[in-house]
Amino acid sequence: MEYLKIFCMNTALLISVAYIANLIYKHMITHAPEPVKQASWVVLSIFAGWVNIFFGYRLDEHVIFDLRFLPLIISTIAFPQPFSLIIIGVGIGLSRLIFGMNEAAVAGVLNLSILGFVCAGLSFWVRRTPATIMVKSLIVIMAVNLMNAVNITVFGVIPEQEYITKILPVTLPAGLALSMLFALIIRDFQLDLQRTVQVVRANELLSAQAEELHKNKIVLEERAKQLMMASQFKSEFLANMSHELRTPLNSIINLSQIIEDSDEGLSREEITEYGAIIHRSGGDLLSLINDILDLSKVEAGKLDVVHEELNVSEIPEMLALQFTVAAKQKGLDFNITLSEDVPHVIHSDPQRVQQILRNLLSNALKFTMNGFVSLNIRVVEKPEGPALRRWVVFEVQDSGIGIAADKHAVIFEAFQQADSSISRKYGGTGLGLSISSDLAKLLGGYITLSSKEGQGSLFSLYLPL
Numbered sequence: 001m002e003y004l005k006i007f008c009m010n011t012a013l014l015i016s017v018a019y020i021a022n023l024i025y026k027h028m029i030t031h032a033p034e035p036v037k038q039a040s041w042v043v044l045s046i047f048a049g050w051v052n053i054f055f056g057y058r059l060d061e062h063v064i065f066d067l068r069f070l071p072l073i074i075s076t077i078a079f080p081q082p083f084s085l086i087i088i089g090v091g092i093g094l095s096r097l098i099f100g101m102n103e104a105a106v107a108g109v110l111n112l113s114i115l116g117f118v119c120a121g122l123s124f125w126v127r128r129t130p131a132t133i134m135v136k137s138l139i140v141i142m143a144v145n146l147m148n149a150v151n152i153t154v155f156g157v158i159p160e161q162e163y164i165t166k167i168l169p170v171t172l173p174a175g176l177a178l179s180m181l182f183a184l185i186i187r188d189f190q191l192d193l194q195r196t197v198q199v200v201r202a203n204e205l206l207s208a209q210a211e212e213l214h215k216n217k218i219v220l221e222e223r224a225k226q227l228m229m230a231s232q233f234k235s236e237f238l239a240n241m242s243h244e245l246r247t248p249l250n251s252i253i254n255l256s257q258i259i260e261d262s263d264e265g266l267s268r269e270e271i272t273e274y275g276a277i278i279h280r281s282g283g284d285l286l287s288l289i290n291d292i293l294d295l296s297k298v299e300a301g302k303l304d305v306v307h308e309e310l311n312v313s314e315i316p317e318m319l320a321l322q323f324t325v326a327a328k329q330k331g332l333d334f335n336i337t338l339s340e341d342v343p344h345v346i347h348s349d350p351q352r353v354q355q356i357l358r359n360l361l362s363n364a365l366k367f368t369m370n371g372f373v374s375l376n377i378r379v380v381e382k383p384e385g386p387a388l389r390r391w392v393v394f395e396v397q398d399s400g401i402g403i404a405a406d407k408h409a410v411i412f413e414a415f416q417q418a419d420s421s422i423s424r425k426y427g428g429t430g431l432g433l434s435i436s437s438d439l440a441k442l443l444g445g446y447i448t449l450s451s452k453e454g455q456g457s458l459f460s461l462y463l464p465l
Contacts, residue, residue: 042084042091045071049092049112053099062104063157068092068112069148072119073179076140077133080123089116104157111151118147133187141179145172248281305349305442312377312392313344318354319375323361330365333372341379342392348463352439356447357394359432360459364398371399371456379465391445394461403451411449436461 048071056066075088093112096105122143126136149172153160158167255274259266266274316336327334357375364373376395381388403411411433433447440447444464451457 038079038081038084041075041079042087045075045088046091046095049088050095050098053092053096059158062100062102064096064099064104064108067175067178068096068108069115069144070179072112072115073141073144074183076119076122076126076144077137077183080126082120082123085119085123086116089113089119092116107152107155107157110155111148114151115144115147119144137183137187138180141176141183145175145179148175248285251281252278252285305352305439307347307349309345310348310350310353311345312342313338315354315357315377315394316375319357319361322358323365323373326365327373330368331370332365332368334374335372336375337377339376339378342377343379343465346392346463346465348443352443353394353461353463356436356439356461357396359436360394360396360461363432364396364400364457364459368398368400368456373398380462390465391462392465394463395458396461397456397458399456402453402455402457403449404453408449408451 049068052066052068052070053064056064056068058064069092072085072089072092075085089112090109093109093116096108096112099105119140122140126140129136131139149168152158153163153168156163255278259271259274316338320334320336324334361373361375374395374397376393376397378393378395380391380393382391383389437447440461440463445462448460448462449457450460
């Protein structure tokens, strides 16, 4: 009867230890790294075994009966790690030496060490078998209790006949029953811990989702703002486009109507003048349509460039023929310089290079009321990785209205200008710089801008040598 009392007391103590451990786990080491959790479990199991020995039943001065092997059973079921189970078994066994060094204590150390290795072997089966947790628990409980009885029979100091006939019939069934009861209680604790962990993870997941939703909301708001701006820019572009189309079309229609209805009432000089205006208006329309087509080809990825020999020395002469008269009409100084170190021939697309330079020079002349417009062609070296790379640079500089710093990136986007009022004052669709930037990239180069509002602008086209 004393065995049953002590075993029940051991179980009650273990339940108390398990409850305290459950609280510590919830509030202190739930988020700890896995090695810390395993180390904490090992220490707790050894401590629980020591508590069982401390409150065990003393058969005589040296022999103690208790359920010290119970933490080892629970560890095998809950944390089936072979090395940890060996440490727990040996640790509980060594804790028996605290209560005195004698033959019974040595037998106790040997018993728990053997049980530790037995549980380590069982842990391999526990981790691999598809059986339910209840089946695993029953087999582990029976194996450990039976092995404990065998060890006491073989290594114990109690006479074999006395142990088998008087003690074993009571302690073995009691140990099995209380082991199963404690396993059920620990299983309930474990389920509660799992639910706690799941709740914590669910909260973390919800927080992460809420944060992600907030970020997505910001992104969507930004995209909505960009769409509104794009819609506004396109509306302005269409308004500008209608104006740019209407002006030359009206000139062509009105002047051709005058010529048609003149009944030879117009002089030769008037017809020639009207014809010239019609020709210029047609050229303006063609240039506008070409810009729109080029933009659509670039956006569709279908604009091809042809790399061939480009005679750089011919560029100043060609551009001078096109822009000198326009500069004189506005009273501007127009200069083109070509550095001596610039190679006479480079490999690029002559048509596209001239198109970019015409766009840059046209803008410079358009937005410069007095002062100068210049084109300087030179060679520069820039570091690219560990080496230097050589570039030919076409610098278009003017003393015009300049561009505010916050508009430097905007003006290279399609349908956009530094100020929507500019298109009304100076004309234009806002496509020239966008097309020029895209063409420069297709040629392997790029365009840079240096400008301050009211202090002129410097556009630089870099092409690789």
